[in-house]
Amino acid sequence: RAKAAGRGTWRVFAAEMEAEVQARLAIELDLREAMGRGELELFYQPQIDLLSGRLVGCEALMRWRHPERGLVPPSRFIPIAEDLGLITAMGQWALHRACADAAQWEDGVKVAVNLSPVQFTTGDVVLVVSEALRHSGLAPYRLELEITESVLLQDNPATLRTLQDLRALGVRIALDDFGTGYSSLSYLRHYPFDKIKIDRSFVSEIETRPDCAAIVDSIAILARTLGMTTTAEGVETEEQLRLVTLAGCTEGQGYYFGRPLPLNEMTLLHHPGNNAVGGA
Ligand code: C2E
Numbered sequence: 001r002a003k004a005a006g007r008g009t010w011r012v013f014a015a016e017m018e019a020e021v022q023a024r025l026a027i028e029l030d031l032r033e034a035m036g037r038g039e040l041e042l043f044y045q046p047q048i049d050l051l052s053g054r055l056v057g058c059e060a061l062m063r064w065r066h067p068e069r070g071l072v073p074p075s076r077f078i079p080i081a082e083d084l085g086l087i088t089a090m091g092q093w094a095l096h097r098a099c100a101d102a103a104q105w106e107d108g109v110k111v112a113v114n115l116s117p118v119q120f121t122t123g124d125v126v127l128v129v130s131e132a133l134r135h136s137g138l139a140p141y142r143l144e145l146e147i148t149e150s151v152l153l154q155d156n157p158a159t160l161r162t163l164q165d166l167r168a169l170g171v172r173i174a175l176d177d178f179g180t181g182y183s184s185l186s187y188l189r190h191y192p193f194d195k196i197k198i199d200r201s202f203v204s205e206i207e208t209r210p211d212c213a214a215i216v217d218s219i220a221i222l223a224r225t226l227g228m229t230t231t232a233e234g235v236e237t238e239e240q241l242r243l244v245t246l247a248g249c250t251e252g253q254g255y256y257f258g259r260p261l262p263l264n265e266m267t268l269l270h271h272p273g274n275n276a277v278g279g280a
Pocket residue numbers: 045060061062073074075078091094114115116146176177200233234235236253254255256260
């Protein structure tokens with residue numbers, strides 16, 4: 001009996017795996033065509049200076065508008081694009097798109113673009129960034145590149161060179177999702193970051209968990225001491241806003257300020273002096 005049940009369980013499991021493999025294959029095939037068909041889009045989410053309440057930048061977040069599947073989130077296609085080597089071209093497209101968009105915004109408002117670790121090992125990311133800046137005419141200081149610790153994990157001397165070359169272009173570098181992954185404090189000393197983005201997992205529990213509050217406090221103090229700014233990611237409530245401000249974070253990003261939206265819905269960006277942000 002146990003044996004039969006075991007076999008039955010296996011058969012269900014195998015069928016599920018088979019379905020998953022098929023679903024992934026279908027996505028892979030479509031993803032190869034997505035860029036050429038113009039199905040990729042950038043949404044933008046506001047980043048707010050906590051002291052003044054002013055909009056200081058927007059993070060570009062990729063979306064795939066699939067004809068049948070609808071709006072596909074990055075978690076569903078970025079890892080596949082990385083496996084297939086498509087992310088290099090997609091990342092290049094995103095840099096050009098984001099810089100061109102930001103060049104139309106109120107002066108001084110920055111745009112943050114996520115870079116995949118794969119972009120550091122394939123293709124010339126420094127050249128791609130400099131071309132995106134040149135084509136758009138965007139002032140380099142208005143472009144911020146977000147990288148995750150996994151880029152640094154490769155522990156490749158070329159990575160440090162690349163980050164230094166990017167910074168020499170005048171763009172800013174932010175360390176994304178800090179505190180998850182393999183955070184090592186030595187990264188902060190060895191690599192040229194302008195900003196630390198404190199992972200949403202700490203911010204979302206800052207009200208209820210003293211350990212999360214302590215971690216946010218410590219990162220904010222450390223960053224300030226090292227001359228870096230900090231963004232609290234995933235701020236959803238007024239109380240979280242109060243606590244991350246109290247901790248000394250310099251910027252906030254999250255649904256409380258606004259969700260990621262298509263460019264044409266972020267109308268307020270075009271009105272200088274308007275303190276409100278697009279698309280709450
Ligand atoms: P990320 O760079 O850490 O971006 C922040 C993510 O948190 C976004 O998810 C955003 O929608 C979400 N978020 C922001 N505020 C809140 C909040 O208050 N509550 C909650 N629950 N979520 C919030 P999204 O857009 O699904 O992107 C997920 C990840 O995909 C990004 O994480 C980034 O790692 C990656 N990604 C997105 N666009 C690109 C891209 O153009 N290139 C690369 N390589 N990766 C990208």
